[in-house]
Amino acid sequence: MSVVSVGGDYDVVIESGCSTRVADVIGDGVRRALVVHPDSMRSLGEAVTASLRDTGIEAYAVGVPDAEDAKTAVVAADLWSLLGRHGFTRTDVVVGVGGGTVTDLAGFVAATWLRGVPVVQVPTTLLGMVDAAVGGKTGINTPEGKNLVGSFHPPRAVLCDVDVLATLPREDYVAGMAEIIKAGFIVDPVILDLVASDPEAAGRPDGPHTLELIERAIRVKADVVSQDLRESSLREILNYGHTFGHAIEQVEHYRRRHGEAVAIGMVFAAELAAAAGVLSVEVVARHREVLTSVGLPTAYEAGRWAELETAMRRDKKTRGDLLRFVVLEDVGRPVRLEGPTQEQLHTAYAAVSP
Structure with a gap:
């Protein structure tokens, strides 16, 4: 296991099998969790939800569209409505399980619900692990451009389960390498x-x-x-x-x-x-x-x-x-x-x- 601290504010855990250990990092006082996952990753989203329920947390899984179709005001509004119907308070948590589009969306919904509730990110793509889930940038798209609506909302923790990378299509994994190579060009040769x-x-x-x-x-x-x-x-x-x-x-x-x-x-x-x-x-x-x-x-x-x-x-x-x-x-x-x-x-x- 590797742990990278982000300014001492939260940790990024890089480990096999850590995706179902969200309960270990959400902190005390959490009664409810909304697990947001893409439709294509329903099984993992439900596994994360089940792991939270096993610890006594009232957890709900909700699927959203794949890729950039998830990052819309309509989808965000649906999630806000769901949080309201289930009575989510400021001590409850949103969990993003998926690629960068889902972590962007989950973070944005968490940042804007009650002006900010905790979010835990569980990125499932290489791009999500090395870029989107880390740093607290959240956002959705508009017809006029990408990520034009958003906020800065650091997560409580980021869990990078490297085991899930084996399920990625090669094209998606290679696409994630662009962000790693970018880091090489700007800072780390x-x-x-x-x-x-x-x-x-x-x-x-x-x-x-x-x-x-x-x-x-x-x-x-x-x-x-x-x-x-x-x-x-x-x-x-x-x-x-x-x-x-x-x-x-x-x-x-x-x-x-x-x-x-x-x-x-x-x-x-x-x-x-x-x-x-x-x-x-x-x-x-x-x-x-x-x-x-x-x-x-x-x-x-x-x-x-x-x-x-x-x-x-x-x-x-x-x-x-x-x-x-x-x-x-x-x-x-x-x-x-x-x-x-x-x-x-x-x-x-x-x-x-x-």
Whole structure:
């Protein structure tokens, strides 16, 4: 078992079989628990619910749509209604069991019910473990963009049951690697070295470095968010690749996996940094080498710039009409690029849409 503390406020537990030990971390005084899970993970959601009932907690399991279809105001309102009907108070708890969309949704519902009740996150995907469930960001989508409605609400605990990773389709596991590789580029280059040492193994849950990669990525996020919970400055580096990546997701109506979009977004950010004269072509090439080595995409179709730019201008980092990107000066040296020129943007887009 590995335990990563997030600023001393809560722990992220990385362990086999920990998903049914939620009762150990919810704290005293909890009488009721709402276990939110995607429809595709009903069996695990019910197992978590049963484990809570075994300890005397009045637990309810509720299924929500899979993927980004869960992150809507309609689904959130249904959950609020359920909490009200069952009389949930501020000492009760919401439990999110699923991928990043479910942990985002469960966290948002917990943050907004009675202005905040505890939430325990049980991420079941690689992306959820190393990114979405850690850090206290919660949110839902609107037709205008991804995660535009949300709040900061740190969980009481995060339980990463590595056993469930074996059930993921390979494409989903590989997509989660994008967030791990991102952590390598912005802070911890050892991650890039571990991936490069055996790229094929890095793309599967039984690889020799799986646990170390997961723990290193979580430590990167934990260190950053413990210094900047509300994304006032440092935390923005965790959005590396996300401005362009979120735009891809939006114009494709969330049919593209988040990790795949972020992978392309990192290459776009690298090309943009090179066009602005702050990043070497060697580091740009390393982006493509590492990402493609595990099976992630690095290119996007041409002819969609107008849609993508419109989506990026609704990004949370945008200030007024000023586009802002997280870019690199080198591996481990993220900086902000504010107001890139149209020529630089078009150069970067042309480089990722050959």
